[in-house]
Amino acid sequence: MAKLSYERPVIQKLNTGSMNKFGTRTEYAPVSHIEGVAVKEIIAEYGSPVFVISEPQIRKNYQNAVRAFKTRYPKVQFAWSYKTNYLNAVCKVFHQEGAWAEVVSIFEYKKALGNGVPGNKIIFNGPDKSEEDLTIAIENKSLIHIDHFDELYMLIEVVQKLKQKASVAIRVNMDTGVYPMWDRFGFNYENGQAWNAINKIMSHPELELNGLHCHIGTYMLTASAYATAAWKLCDLAVNVKAKWNKPIQYLDLGGGFASANTLKGSYLQGPDIIPSMEDYAEAISSTILNFGFKQNELPTLFLETGRALIDDAGYLLGSVIATKRLSDGRRATIMDFGVNLLFTAFWYNHKISPAQEFSHHTEDMVVYGPLCMNIDCIRESVNLPLLSKGDQVVVHKVGAYNMTQWMQFIQMRPNVVMIDGQNKVHLIRHKESLDTMLQYEHLPQHLEKFEL
Amino acid sequence: MQLNKNIAVSENGFIFNPVSGDSFSTNPIGQEIINLMKEQKDRKEIVKILAEKYATDAAILEKDLADFFQMLLSYQLINGHE
Numbered sequence: 440m441a442k443l444s445y446e447r448p449v450i451q452k453l454n455t456g457s458m459n460k461f462g463t464r465t466e467y468a469p470v471s472h473i474e475g476v477a478v479k480e481i482i483a484e485y486g487s488p489v490f491v492i493s494e495p496q497i498r499k500n501y502q503n504a505v506r507a508f509k510t511r512y513p514k515v516q517f518a519w520s521y522k523t524n525y526l527n528a529v530c531k532v533f534h535q536e537g538a539w540a541e542v543v544s545i546f547e548y549k550k551a552l553g554n555g556v557p558g559n560k561i562i563f564n565g566p567d568k569s570e571e572d573l574t575i576a577i578e579n580k581s582l583i584h585i586d587h588f589d590e591l592y593m594l595i596e597v598v599q600k601l602k603q604k605a606s607v608a609i610r611v612n613m614d615t616g617v618y619p620m621w622d623r624f625g626f627n628y629e630n631g632q633a634w635n636a637i638n639k640i641m642s643h644p645e646l647e648l649n650g651l652h653c654h655i656g657t658y659m660l661t662a663s664a665y666a667t668a669a670w671k672l673c674d675l676a677v678n679v680k681a682k683w684n685k686p687i688q689y690l691d692l693g694g695g696f697a698s699a700n701t702l703k704g705s706y707l708q709g710p711d712i713i714p715s716m717e718d719y720a721e722a723i724s725s726t727i728l729n730f731g732f733k734q735n736e737l738p739t740l741f742l743e744t745g746r747a748l749i750d751d752a753g754y755l756l757g758s759v760i761a762t763k764r765l766s767d768g769r770r771a772t773i774m775d776f777g778v779n780l781l782f783t784a785f786w787y788n789h790k791i792s793p794a795q796e797f798s799h800h801t802e803d804m805v806v807y808g809p810l811c812m813n814i815d816c817i818r819e820s821v822n823l824p825l826l827s828k829g830d831q832v833v834v835h836k837v838g839a840y841n842m843t844q845w846m847q848f849i850q851m852r853p854n855v856v857m858i859d860g861q862n863k864v865h866l867i868r869h870k871e872s873l874d875t876m877l878q879y880e881h882l883p884q885h886l887e888k889f890e891l
Numbered sequence: 892m893q894l895n896k897n898i899a900v901s902e903n904g905f906i907f908n909p910v911s912g913d914s915f916s917t918n919p920i921g922q923e924i925i926n927l928m929k930e931q932k933d934r935k936e937i938v939k940i941l942a943e944k945y946a947t948d949a950a951i952l953e954k955d956l957a958d959f960f961q962m963l964l965s966y967q968l969i970n971g972h973e
Contacts, residue, residue, distance in 0.1 A: 447955040450906070453915060764962075
């Protein structure tokens with residue numbers, strides 16, 4: 440006779456009168472397939488853990504975002520935020536859809552050029568641009584977004600040396616009514632710093648002020664902050680036109696639109712509280728359209744949203760290494776992925792689903808990663824089925840920032856695969872090996888031998 | 892290791908400790924283990940019975956049973972003597 444399937448025994452104390460009238464959400468609905476491909480098969484072929492990216496989901500997100508803005512504003516251009524996920528395959532999906540590139544370092548800049556993005560369709564942001572970097576950007580006719588006065592003065596020297604014009608914008612920081620105010624990047628609007636920078640630029644004919652840029656924060660939970668930001672950029676643009684008779688070609692509202700992840704400490708789930716793409720589009724578009732630009736001087740709207748376009752297209756598949764009981768009776772589950780791969784676990788409560796069927800019995804648990812470091816905790820408290828060693832799980836919405844901020848710490852970085860529109864799986868980044876690490880190390884000769 | 896006296900176990904896996912007033916829920920295999928304990932089976936016998944019935948290794952059963960007993964002990968449903 441065939442044996443029955445096994446589930447480990449569990450006993451839980453029943454509590455009444457709990458504080459939360461909504462109860463806790465159980466997350467035991469299994470996710471056995473991603474884009475029609477079995478999780479079990481992906482892990483069998485590419486190992487565990489493994490990142491999975493859904494190409495159809497990226498395209499869907501991009502098209503939805505473009506639709507939300509283009510139905511409200513006539514001139515819209517998205518630029519893919521490389522730092523959010525700069526795997527070439529991911530970038531190329533966005534470029535195929537029509538996105539320009541938005542980069543914040545010469546490394547990202549060269550990656551964009553290598554991906555075939557024309558220099559004049561690369562937006563070069565960030566506080567770290569060397570003289571050499573600026574020279575490359577000027578020669579490629581890229582859009583240089585100036586972050587501080589030191590950069591501005593260096594840029595003036597570079598253009599004078601090159602005897603070439605540079606297309607520039609300034610990044611403007613401002614009070615939009617949200618905390619924290621991001622004032623470490625760019626020039627401040629309220630104290631007149633931004634206006635001073637504009638005047639300095641306008642007094643140098645080698646610098647062509649084509650745009651104004653802001654990026655007011657990240658994971659913004661209120662769309663109205665973007666209306667405030669758009670209003671302040673419009674105000675600067677109108678003043679530039681009034682004083683210098685120079686119409687501003689574009690306003691770049693940056694990114695920061697929230698994805699559907701749940702922030703740590705949030706009482707409600709992410710999908711229940713984030714503004715929709717339409718909310719952001721409406722706030723920004725209506726502000727610019729109603730500001731009073733002449734029809735032929737309406738600036739192009741640039742957007743650099745990253746997280747909201749890629750987060751839900753990324754999954755991390757992993758396996759249970761062990762389960763154990765902590766001293767206070769809590770269940771602990773140790774996974775083969777940790778904060779080394781899931782940097783965003785520091786600020787999100789990532790949804791974790793089992794990849795196989797379980798009974799309806801669940802238990803509260805702490806989910807740890809494999810690192811022998813106390814910081815390696817993926818979820819402090821989550822209700823999941825009775826996971827055992829070898830069970831597979833799916834972590835959701837990990838497409839943004841994890842594949843760029845991951846650490847080679849204790850463990851090496853795993854394979855990354857992409858599933859295309861025909862449910863075909865492609866390896867887009869090979870897992871690292873010991874050789875990958877050792878190729879950058881050099882050993883002084885006197886340290887080669889030792890005896891123990 | 893014995894189940895404390897007066898511990899009530901329902902058919903649905905609900906457990907009531909009349910001494911402390913605490914209620915608990917357990918899954919079917921947990922209920923089965925408690926019933927085997929009621930029949931005075933010891934740990935080895937329970938592992939053997941379950942290993943014959945379920946598709947798993949005796950080592951896993953032994954580990955999970957140890958954890959289950961630890962929880963029964965912490966909830967004061969069993970005494971600590973083997």
